[in-house]
Amino acid sequence: MSYDDSCPVCRTAEIVCGKWTLLIIRDLAEGRSRFCELERSLKGISPRTLSLRLRALEEEGIVERQTFPEVPPRVEYALTEKGLALVPLIEDMRSYGRRWLGADGECTPASGEAELVVPAPPAAAAA
Incomplete structure (x- = not known):
């Protein structure tokens, strides 16, 4: 089977199927995080891999990076609206x-925050 640029499943899989990507999104669904917090919660990820994944998610418009003009500089990552739209997919994976x-x-x-609860979409009306 070949890759189809017009297939929504193919396009979504291209973005989220990288190793660690869904786990980064899962963690950011809880709220803003600093690099070191993400690194701690994703046991086994290398700093280089985390940096590459965050950069790729930024380029896709899924994650936003905010730098604070402090000494030392503070950087936080958060999901954009486009990133938050992926949270139901993660919740479905959790249920599955x-x-x-x-x-x-x-x-x-690792922060120990409560599990994110995303409301289910309304059921389709019976015909």
């Missing part, structure tokens, strides 16, 4: 993992 894969653990960031 619990129901079908027996993954009952918590997958919240």
Whole structure:
């Protein structure tokens, strides 16, 4: 099967299927984070990989980077509106993992914040 530039699934997979990408989005769904906080919550990610993934997500308009003029400089990352639109996908993956894969653990960031709850879309009206 070939890649189809006009296929919405192909285009979305191209963005979110990189290793660590969905986990970065999951963690940023909890709110703004600094690089070191993301690095701590994503055990096993190298600083270089985290930097590359954040930069790629920035280029896609999914993550925004804010630099504060302090000494030492402080940088925070947050999801944009486009990034927040991916959160239901992550919540669906969490539900799937619990129901079908027996993954009952918590997958919240290291900060210990509560799990993000995203309201389900309204059910389609019966015809």
